[in-house]
Amino acid sequence: FSSASSDVDAFIGCLSTSIPCNLVKTPGTNSYSELLMSTVQNLRAVLPGTTMPVVIIAVTEPAHVQATVVCGRRHSVRIRTRSGGHDYEGLSYASLNPDEHFAVLDLAELRTIDIDVARSEAWVGSGATIGELYYATAAANQTFGFPAGNCPTVGVGGHLSGGGFGALSRKYGLSADNVLDAVVVDAEGRLLNRSTMGEALFWAIRGGGAESFGVVVSWKVRFVPVPETVTVFSISRSRNQSAVELITRWQLIAPVLPRDLYLRVLVQNQQAAFVALFLGQCGRLVDTMRRYFPDLGMTEQDCQEMSWVKSTIFGYFKTANLPTEVLLNRTGTNYFLKVKSDHVRQLIPRQAWENIWDKWLEKPEAARVMLDPYGGFMGTISPSETPFPHRNYIYQLELFSSWFENGTETLEKRLSWLRGVHEDLTPYVSKNPRAVYANYRDIDLGTNELEGNVTSYEKARVWGEKYFKGNFERLASVKSKVDPEDFFRNEQSIPPLPAEK
Ligand code: FDA
Secondary structure, eight states, rough: OOOOOOHHHHHHHHHTTHHHHHHHOOOTTHHHHHHTTTOOOBGGSBTTTOOOOOOOEESSSSHHHHHHHHHHHHTTTTEEESSOOOTTTTTTTTTTOOOOOOOEETTOOOOOEEEEETTTEEEEEESBBBHHHHHHHHHTTHHHHOOOOOOOOSSSSHHHHHHOOOTTHHHHOOOOGGGEEEEOTTOOOEEHHHHHHHHHHHHHHSSSSGGTOOOOEEEEEEEEEEOOOOOEEEEEGGGGGGGGHHHHHHHHHHGOTTTEEEEEEEEETTTTEEEEESSSOOOHHHHHHHHHGGGOOGGGGEEEEEEEEHHHHHHSSSSSOOOEEEEEEEEOOOOOOEEEEEEESSSOOOHHHHHHHHIITTTTTOEEEEEEOOGGGGGGGGGTTTOOTTTOOOOEEEEEEEEEOHHHHHHHHHHHHHHHHHHHGGGSSSOSSSOOOOOOOOGGOOOOEEEEETEEEEEEEEHHHHHHTTTTHHHHHHHHHHTTOOOSSTOOOOOOTTTOO
């Protein structure tokens, strides 16, 4: 797989026998840059120094995906798959290897959402966004919901295959926990569903990151029941309004709240915002908050009652006063981005929060700190049920740094802030190994190295066990069965399990 330019020419020639040439974009043309940038969420991933695809294929049907895989293998051109382009390190469309010649399969046009109201199920194309899925779900029935993340422009393909955590997860688990079937193109170019791919591969693509195993074309998902009226609030407290004391208390309370209540904390601009989604009406929410968390002082005036779909808008835009169609907007704001994350099992003491606030949160380059509670249904699922193993923590902690100014100085400042806080958190967060959610990709955890023609299993364990703990070996075992030659490969793809293991 050296992929010389003659291989690339032969690859494009091969594509031309099955894919209309207007769907195959090569560098130098306007439509190439337009398509490349169309879903680039993180501008850091397209800075000079990263390698861009030699061709992008804007597929419109599953047969195009099959043809690309067959041609790629025949002519030694690897493939990266992009659904929504929200990978934190841009690995769906950029490579860190200056010598790599690869193609991108862009699935944005594979975004049909086909709903079976009677069965509370839908087939969703990987190229749909979760905003489009939320919109279609509620349009089908106001009492249907789907557990997924906060940002509506995230793609279904990457999100479901990496897990999918959000405001309904304490009640109904991850997106991946609510996947019933999937259609996948494997390394042989075959189109498989759950019964033809088998349970091992079906397990792997629900949280293990499908990029290592094939290309998921569509997903069959199960809707979950939500009431016609839900309630949200957002209450902000500054340092001198007891923000630190409240965060310290929150750690004990949020994971044991009733499953109908999701209460997260966002710390930004020296304010801690306590943001809630309650699957019920205001009166019951006020009673619950008084019983569990009286110190926050939540009252009826804080309540905003609305439909579930409006609550997804509130969760992201901080106001529900926008038309529901805002969820159909496929392009959000793009910026430079870097994220580090952890999981917490025992509460971080108040003094540690005081120190973090004093030393880090007052700096102008401070990231948004997000605390997302687990517990509830999440805590009842076995860590090996899906590849996502972090079920028994009390919450997840994310440092989300985003900025608009391009320049090395800003970049370095942002990165050193993140690495400094990450270091200072060491005594308080998950250990041996540190536990990281696979969808919050962090290249600092380690990158793959080759051993012969395939990715080294031993080297990959360094980053892989942080994402997947004991499930990493099982993922590698699936990989060795479905893609032993390691065709689907990137800097953090699952390697095949060596034969002697
Ligand atoms: P993208 O297309 O970049 O793909 C991500 C990875 O999946 C790549 O390795 C890619 O090759 C692979 N892939 C994508 N589609 C595939 C397919 N069809 N078949 C095989 N492999 C495929 N997460 C969360 O759980 N809760 C949240 O609230 C948020 N919020 C959030 C906000 C913002 C602003 C960002 C940028 C990200 C998040 N995320 C998140 C993280 C998000 O879930 C994660 O980045 C997803 O992988 C993004 O999926 P996309 O399809 O958009 O990414």
